[in-house]
Amino acid sequence: MKKSIKIALALLLASNVAMASDQFSMSEADKAMYAEMLENNPADIMIESGSELLEANVGGNAGLAKFLKVSEDELPKMIASFPRYMEEFKMVVGLDQMLQGAMSANGHKPFTLKSKEMFEMSSYVKSIANGEPMSIDIHANKHMEEAYALGEKTFAQKRGGRGLSCMSCHSPDAIGMLLRTQGLPDLGAPETKAAATWPAYRMTKSALTTLQKRFQGCMENALLAVIPLGSKEMVGLEVYVTEKSKGHTIAIPGLKR
Amino acid sequence: MSKRKAIIKIKPNKYANGEVVKVNLMVMHPMETGMRKDKETKATIPAHYINNVKFVYNGKxxxxxxxxxxxxTNPVFTTYMKIDGEGELSVTFTDNTGEVNEKSIKITPKG
Amino acid sequence: MQRREFFKKLGVAAAAGAVLPSLALSNEAAAPKPKGPNELSYKDAVNAITGGKKVVNSPLVHLKAPEIAENGAVVPVTVEVDSPMTENDYVKAIHIFATKNNNTRCIDVHLTPANGKAMFATRIKLGGTQEVAALVELSNGTFLVATQSVKVTIGGCG
Structure with a gap:
């Protein structure tokens, strides 16, 4: 008697789970429809604005190449190697912080890291490297090694009331499980290309969002104290996740739920 | 006329006379429904949406x-059109506040 | 006792199973909201266009929308109609409706033979799980319709 009840219950639970996954994982046709939307990515307009902002504040691609001490031809490869250590800043920086420096050098007050203008300009700058493979070098120097190590640590650090870390959802154990219809992405998998497709247009927010800003959204929803943009830990996280996409082709802007 | 940001894209990039091409229009616009509330003030955000779009090709x-x-928000409109000579495709879009914008693209058929 | 416990558990399990599908419907269950400036039901909106003329379900109208929308804010919708698009035989208009939104009208697209192809695509907002409808008016005055049900979920995390 006891045993049969257990079996009945197990079957009931199993059928519930199966039903949930049948109904709530997206079909291939649906996924294809969302993929097609890339052809018309509203972020293209924002990237166009970013190009105008770079022109006005840094002297366009030529001004940026000069600031980075490379030729304009070498600019895409240079951009594809970010985040990287820069002697001028004495630290590892992402494109946004590098651009703050470039604005200063051109006599302009830098945009804040969280400003719409900075999102647009840094997204445009990353799009200059479209078609290039991500070429971050975490062994370039001890600063990069430290940033990577800090990022790796931060990724695994359990925090907040629920004791969650990035790993809770993005470890090999969790990857592929469904979180409200969405497969949890493997941040290093070729189909995710995480760092290569951020900045992206977030459809739920109707806004251009950078990788660091996305990390913040994740932290907020998982009830973790939000790490500031551009902080050592945040840049470390970007370095860590970027290393996972190393070699993948940059395609900016992405289009995400 | 105000200058709301918009992009018109013709696909494929190269096309000939008589060919039917895809026309994509994207506009930066909040498309407010008039039913959302401001999180802080609790006041209803007034409706603000595009209410008319017109595609004119060489005056037609x-x-x-x-x-x-x-x-x-930031709507996308995809239609098709038959290429019929060199000229201009001009799109006018207005919204419920009376704002009028225009965006155009050169049409240059090859061969 | 065992039996009662079993039913208790059964109740819990059934409730857990029900949570996910009801999420999508939560908007409808919420307190009545202002219905917006352009409230119009699907039936009234269709009648305003057709003047009460007969509307036929037709395989000539291909309506494509996701069965499961990963968010309600941006739902891709494509309508294609099999039509030669000549002066004598073309699609005059494609109307898209979100049948359960307060204002069910999304867009009326008026076409001409110069379009060369009777196809239109856009992205719409859906207030909850519902049917999306494409009403098509042909140049000979007939009305065709196609519908598709779209389940709106709150996908992923934030």
């Missing part, structure tokens, strides 16, 4: 649209 109206607030 080829497509018109009545638009409502149910279209997504």
């Amino acid at each position: 109206v080829i497509t018109t649209m009545n638009v409502w607030e149910s279209l997504s």
